[in-house]
Amino acid sequence: MARLRHCICRPRFLRGVIVQAVWCELHKGSGAWAKRRLLLSTDLALSAVEIVDAYSKRWTVEPLFAALKLTDGLGAMWQRSRTVLLRWLHLVQIGRVLLVLLTAKAESEVVALVRPGGWRKPATLTPGLVKDALARRFHNFEAFRLLPATRAKSGPLRGTGPPGRAAAA
Incomplete structure (x- = not known):
């Protein structure tokens, strides 16, 4: 229930653009009403119900955009070239897909690494839990030591051999 x-109006903060404003309150399962929200649409042909429906479809992708921006490092990518952006995006998405595949497969080795919180059922397996488990498992792994040494303009020199603390790579 909602x-x-x-109403159709011309808000000052939109500098004269005519919009349809919809104030929406959704009914919670507890019997109370959620906080009133203001939704704006420049398509005056849409009804209020269609505007709410369009916004509901939009919010299903917002967690993905938040993850890309905040956790995957794309927030500062506007400073980079298109090639660097696409390379980084592909690497991050390959990592995300691998986490989802490890979660879906749920092999015993992966489940053994996961430590779910006290509030969560022990059988619950999510990509975030798998990511945290892998981060704990490889926290001493220094991947940058596997790269070739850099020159003076590129930064400090690094060794090219395996890290001293790595058991096996």
Whole structure:
């Protein structure tokens, strides 16, 4: 259930653009009403219900955009070239897909690494738990030591051999 109010107006903060404003309150399962939200649409042909439906479809992708921006490092990628951006995006998405595949497969080795929180059922397996488990497992692994040494303009010199603390790579 929802309570909707709508009107066509010209908000000052949009500098004269005519919009349809919809105030929406959704009914919670507990019997209370959620906080009133204001939704704006420049398509005046849409009804209030269609505007709420369009916004509901939009919010299903917002967690992905937040993850890309905040956890995957794309927040500062506007400073990079297109080639660097695409390379980084492909690497990050390959890592995300591998986490999802490890979660879906749920092999005994992966499940043994995961330590779910006290509030979560022991059988629960999510990509975030798998990522945390792998980060704990490889926290001493220094991948940059596997790269060739850099020159003076590129930064400090690094060794090319395996890390001293790595058991096996």
